[in-house]
Amino acid sequence: MSTALPVPVLPLSAPASRSHARPPAHEAGRLARRLRHQVGRAIADFGMIEDGDRVMVCLSGGKDSYTMLDILLQLQSRAPVKFELVAVNLDQKQPDFPAHVLPQYLESIGVQYTILEQDTYSVVTRVVPEGKTMCSLCSRLRRGALYTHAEQQGFTKIALGHHRDDLVATFFLNLFFHAKLSGMPPKLLSDDGKHVVIRPLAYVREEDIAAYAQARQFPIIPCNLCGSQENLQRKQVMKMMDAWERESPGRIETISRALGDIRPSQLSDPALFDFLSLGARGDAPLSDTGAWLAGDPGDSNG
Numbered sequence: 001m002s003t004a005l006p007v008p009v010l011p012l013s014a015p016a017s018r019s020h021a022r023p024p025a026h027e028a029g030r031l032a033r034r035l036r037h038q039v040g041r042a043i044a045d046f047g048m049i050e051d052g053d054r055v056m057v058c059l060s061g062g063k064d065s066y067t068m069l070d071i072l073l074q075l076q077s078r079a080p081v082k083f084e085l086v087a088v089n090l091d092q093k094q095p096d097f098p099a100h101v102l103p104q105y106l107e108s109i110g111v112q113y114t115i116l117e118q119d120t121y122s123v124v125t126r127v128v129p130e131g132k133t134m135c136s137l138c139s140r141l142r143r144g145a146l147y148t149h150a151e152q153q154g155f156t157k158i159a160l161g162h163h164r165d166d167l168v169a170t171f172f173l174n175l176f177f178h179a180k181l182s183g184m185p186p187k188l189l190s191d192d193g194k195h196v197v198i199r200p201l202a203y204v205r206e207e208d209i210a211a212y213a214q215a216r217q218f219p220i221i222p223c224n225l226c227g228s229q230e231n232l233q234r235k236q237v238m239k240m241m242d243a244w245e246r247e248s249p250g251r252i253e254t255i256s257r258a259l260g261d262i263r264p265s266q267l268s269d270p271a272l273f274d275f276l277s278l279g280a281r282g283d284a285p286l287s288d289t290g291a292w293l294a295g296d297p298g299d300s301n302g
């Protein structure tokens with residue numbers, strides 16, 4: 001299902017269909033300005049959106065993707081370049097998924113959208129043993145469906161709603177459980193080279209997104225309708241980050257900034273920095289690696 005309508009910018013006094021207390025209007029206005037500034041900066045820093053881009057905005061019904069769409073719409077009307085935004089949701093056929101919520105919301109704000117339908121829920125529940133987390137397979141299937149749609153429709157960018165805290169958490173997951181210094185980049189070329197994925201919320205704190213979603217009263221659809229438990233490793237990392245932030249406020253922001261200020265010569269990856277040539281005199285030949293392994297405990301003759 002798809003509609004093509006003009007794209008208005010919503011005022012901050014969106015319909016109050018939920019009972020949560022909202023922050024006062026001046027605070028909500030300040031928050032909206034901060035989010036626009038941070039998203040605008042991420043777009044500029046990473047060249048996320050160019051003139052003529054067709055951006056597929058992936059909308060799950062969670063607070064992050066609602067906020068991403070909302071801020072992108074606000075920036076679209078004042079951006080220095082022209083680009084198209086289309087919201088796309090994948091209905092994965094989870095039990096009790098309220099299929100009317102997103103179409104109703106998107107029509108109310110006049111955004112062009114498509115709802116895709118694919119029963120990944122049945123696949124995941126069939127394949128993943130009971131009690132195990134289903135999120136990884138579920139996300140892979142979702143990504144596959146969305147990428148296929150993006151290719152068929154000729155979208156030039158795919159926007160995902162991951163935020164600053166997701167980027168930091170992924171960095172620690174890779175560090176602690178995969179012995180890798182790598183994370184979730186703000187801009188990424190898909191493995192098959194066909195898609196450019198952008199994360200416009202890369203600089204935005206989750207806490208701010210939660211407050212913004214509340215201020216805007218987005219009709220949130222929970223992502224646990226499937227009954228899946230959160231991945232244990234991720235839970236551990238989130239707990240650690242929460243404790244850090246409580247004990248040392250600002251630490252997550254410091255780590256987030258560090259992810260954008262990497263000094264390969266101060267780390268230990270010879271593939272990233274040419275340590276071999278560093279300080280080499282040039283007149284002496286580099287010795288063969290094997291010659292240095294004489295004392296290797298793995299050498300049975302040693």
Ligand code: SF4
Pocket residue numbers: 094134135136138139223224225226227228
């Ligand atoms: S919580 Fe459920 S719907 Fe959300 S990613 Fe995990 S398995 Fe998929």
